[in-house]
Amino acid sequence: MEKYFLDAQDLTKTFPAPKGGDPLTVFENQSFGINKGEFICIIGHSGCGKSTILNVLAGLDEATSGVVLMDGREVAGPSLDRGVVFQHYSLLPWISSLRNITFAVRARWPSWRKEQVLHHSMKYLDMVGLAGAESRKPSQLSGGMRQRVSIARAFAIEPKLLLMDEPFGALDALTRGIIQEELMKIWEQTNQTVFMITHDVDEAILLADRILLMTNGPYAHIAESVIIDIPRHRERTEIIHHPNYYPIRNHLVEFLVKRSKELANPEMRTQVEPRETRKRVYPPNVNPAADVNSSSNKIIDLEKHKA
Numbered sequence: 001m002e003k004y005f006l007d008a009q010d011l012t013k014t015f016p017a018p019k020g021g022d023p024l025t026v027f028e029n030q031s032f033g034i035n036k037g038e039f040i041c042i043i044g045h046s047g048c049g050k051s052t053i054l055n056v057l058a059g060l061d062e063a064t065s066g067v068v069l070m071d072g073r074e075v076a077g078p079s080l081d082r083g084v085v086f087q088h089y090s091l092l093p094w095i096s097s098l099r100n101i102t103f104a105v106r107a108r109w110p111s112w113r114k115e116q117v118l119h120h121s122m123k124y125l126d127m128v129g130l131a132g133a134e135s136r137k138p139s140q141l142s143g144g145m146r147q148r149v150s151i152a153r154a155f156a157i158e159p160k161l162l163l164m165d166e167p168f169g170a171l172d173a174l175t176r177g178i179i180q181e182e183l184m185k186i187w188e189q190t191n192q193t194v195f196m197i198t199h200d201v202d203e204a205i206l207l208a209d210r211i212l213l214m215t216n217g218p219y220a221h222i223a224e225s226v227i228i229d230i231p232r233h234r235e236r237t238e239i240i241h242h243p244n245y246y247p248i249r250n251h252l253v254e255f256l257v258k259r260s261k262e263l264a265n266p267e268m269r270t271q272v273e274p275r276e277t278r279k280r281v282y283p284p285n286v287n288p289a290a291d292v293n294s295s296s297n298k299i300i301d302l303e304k305h306k307a
C-alpha cells in the first residue's frame with residue numbers, strides 16, 4: 001500500500017455524555033492520507049467534525065481510538081513539527097508583530113543567534129506583505145494584518161505540517177483574496193504540507209491539490225477525496241475560465257447541498273464491521289473533471305457515429 005507522509009488510521013472520536021445525555025460519536029473508523037508537499041482542504045457542514053479532526057492531527061486533542069502517523073511516527077501531543085493557524089488569530093497582544101514571530105522562532109531553534117532569529121522572522125513578515133509594520137502590536141493592526149502575522153509565524157517555524165482551521169473565515173472578501181494569494185506564494189516557495197479547513201468552495205478549488213468531503217454528523221465520514229485537476233500556478237481571476245473549474249465546483253456544491261445529508265445515514269454505522277476483521281478504508285479519489293471529459297468524449301464519439 002502507498003505510504004503517506006501523514007497517515008490517519010481508523011480515527012474515532014466520541015465525546016462523553018453530558019449530564020443526562022448520550023455520548024456523541026463525531027466520526028468513527030475514518031482513515032485518510034496526505035502526501036508530502038500536498039495542499040489538502042477539507043469541507044463539510046458546520047458541526048460535522050472538521051475542527052475535531054484537525055485538533056487530533058495537530059496533537060491538541062486525542063482520538064478515542066485510531067492513530068495518526070506523521071513521517072512514520074505516532075502523533076502524541078503538540079509539536080513544533082506541526083504549525084496551527086486558527087480562525088481567530090492567537091497572537092500575544094502585548095508584544096509587537098515581529099516579536100510574536102521571533103518568540104516562536106527562538107523556541108524552534110534555541111541555539112540561533114539573535115541576528116539570525118531576527119533575519120529569519122523578518123523574511124516571513126516580508127513574505128506576507130507586512131514589512132514596515134513589524135513594531136506594531138496586534139491591537140494596532142487590522143484583522144487581515146493580524147491573520148497575516150499568524151500565518152507568517154506558522155510558516156516561520158517551518159513545520160513539517162501546517163494545519164489551518166478556517167483561517168480566512170473572519171476576513172472581508174478583498175483581504176481574503178490577497179492573503180490567499182500570499183499563502184499560495186509561500187506554499188509554492190516552501191513546499192509545505194498543508195491541511196486546511198474551509199467552508200468556501202472557491203477557496204478550496206484555488207488552493208487545494210485534493211479536497212476531502214465530509215458528510216454530516218454524527219458518525220460523519222470522509223466520503224471522497226476530490227482531485228483538483230487544474231494546473232498551477234493558479235490565479236483567482238484565471239482559474240474560473242479553466243474547463244475543469246465548473247465540473248469540479250458543481251461536484252462540490254452538489255455534495256454540500258445533497259449528498260452530505262443523504263450519506264449521513266446513521267444506519268451506515270450498523271454496517272461497520274468490528275475493527276479486528278475490517279480492512280482499513282481510505283476515501284476514493286474522484287476526478288469530476290475527468291468524468292466530464294470522458295463523457296464529452298463519448299458525445300463526440302456518438303456524433304462521429306451519426307456521421
Ligand SMILES: Nc1ncnc2c1ncn2[C@@H]1O[C@H](COP(=O)(O)OP(=O)(O)O)[C@@H](O)[C@H]1O
Nearest residue numbers: 015024026044045046047048049050051052053
Ligand atoms: N469538547 C467537546 N465536547 C463535546 N462535544 C464537542 C466538543 N467539541 C466539539 N463537539 C461537538 O462535536 C461535533 C463536531 O464539532 P467540530 O469538530 O467543531 O465541527 P466543525 O469544525 O466541522 O464545525 C459538534 O457536534 C460539536 O458540538
Ligand SMILES: [Mg+2]
Nearest residue numbers: 050051052165
Ligand atoms: Mg470548526
